[in-house]
Amino acid sequence: xxxxxxxxxxxxxxxxxxxxxxxxxxxxxxxxxxxxxxxxxxxxxxxxxxxxxxxxxxxxxxxxxxxxxxxxxxxxxxxxxxxxxxxxxxxxxxxxxxxxxxxxxxxxxxxxxxxxxxxxxxxxxxxxxxxxxxxxxxxxxxxxxxxxxxxxxxxxxxxxxxxxxxxxxxxxxxxxxxxxxxxxxxxxxxxxxxxxxxxxxxxxxxxxxxxxxxxxxxxxxxxxxxxxxxxxxxxxxxxxxxxxxxxxxxxxxxxxxxxxxxxxxxxxxx
Ligand code: MF3
Ligand code: CO
Ligand code: CO
Numbered sequence: 462x463x464x465x466x467x468x469x470x471x472x473x474x475x476x477x478x479x480x481x482x483x484x485x486x487x488x489x490x491x492x493x494x495x496x497x498x499x500x501x502x503x504x505x506x507x508x509x510x511x512x513x514x515x516x517x518x519x520x521x522x523x524x525x526x527x528x529x530x531x532x533x534x535x536x537x538x539x540x541x542x543x544x545x546x547x548x549x550x551x552x553x554x555x556x557x558x559x560x561x562x563x564x565x566x567x568x569x570x571x572x573x574x575x576x577x578x579x580x581x582x583x584x585x586x587x588x589x590x591x592x593x594x595x596x597x598x599x600x601x602x603x604x605x606x607x608x609x610x611x612x613x614x615x616x617x618x619x620x621x622x623x624x625x626x627x628x629x630x631x632x633x634x635x636x637x638x639x640x641x642x643x644x645x646x647x648x649x650x651x652x653x654x655x656x657x658x659x660x661x662x663x664x665x666x667x668x669x670x671x672x673x674x675x676x677x678x679x680x681x682x683x684x685x686x687x688x689x690x691x692x693x694x695x696x697x698x699x700x701x702x703x704x705x706x707x708x709x710x711x712x713x714x715x716x717x718x719x720x721x722x723x724x725x726x727x728x729x730x731x
Contacts, residue, residue: 468668474650475642477668482575483709483716486644486670489526489577490707490718493570496520497581498723501731504583506560510542513566514553521570529569529576529647536691541567541580548676548684548693548701549638560586563596563728565703569647576643578672579719580705584728591679592700593729598630599677599702600727606655606673610708610715614665620657623675635676635701637684638693643707644670665710670718674705 468477478486496517503513518539521528528539543551543565544558551565558564567580582596602623609622627634640653651663655675680699687694695701704726707718725731 485575493577558585617657617661624656633682
């Protein structure tokens with residue numbers, strides 16, 4: 462069954478899924494979140510991001526699921542691992558983590574055709590005060606966005622909630638990457654911007670599935686992509702953080718598909 466066979470599209474081209482589809486998204490989201498729980502003990506000084514990625518790849522396999530990122534536009538890994546000033550799409554490799562490094566690990570799995578996409582922050586060794594504040598603001602920004610998810614609100618309301626909070630903390634929201642619709646496909650309409658004006662953009666309806674995945678920089682918001690054509694970094698080399706959940710709109714608010722089964726979504730928890 463492909464994506465076109467389920468539900469209907471809004472005038473903005475956003476798919477409205479059916480009540481029974483939430484269960485499929487929960488299964489995919491839970492596996493992605495569980496994998497992120499399991500790697501937490503591996504994030505230590507001296508570990509390579511390649512070894513963490515290998516563990517992720519193995520867990521996806523052992524679950525009988527598939528990685529959405531392997532083969533996606535030529536990407537070859539089961540995760541993106543973005544260290545320090547890397548904003549997103551960091552490629553796992555041989556580089557060893559150092560004490561105090563902060564990193565985002567982003568995993569997308571496919572379970573019975575449903576996509577679960579989530580990322581969170583980790584620290585190798587001791588978390589500095591500066592990085593801890595960035596991580597807390599980014600985490601809270603994601604939840605400000607999720608709180609704005611309810612029928613009748615707009616995507617602009619989500620972006621506005623995130624942007625006003627981040628800027629009130631004197632940090633900046635990355636504009637060059639955004640969240641996205643997902644479901645039976647990895648990336649679908651709409652683009653979920655993490656900045657915006659209230660009341661603008663498409664109106665939220667029950668049955669919409671999408672990610673919210675704000676990237677926040679301590680310094681300026683501008684990014685550039687390195688010669689490997691994937692790794693996005695802050696232009697001013699300032700630290701960057703990101704958290705991502707996949708959510709569905711219900712009659713009253715949001716259901717989060719990618720909650721941590723172990724309650725370990727944040728590096729200072731669990
Ligand atoms: N998981 C990322 C997202 O949140 C996309 C990664 S695409 C890859 O949308 F090819 F870089 F893996
Ligand atoms: Co995503
Ligand atoms: Co992701």
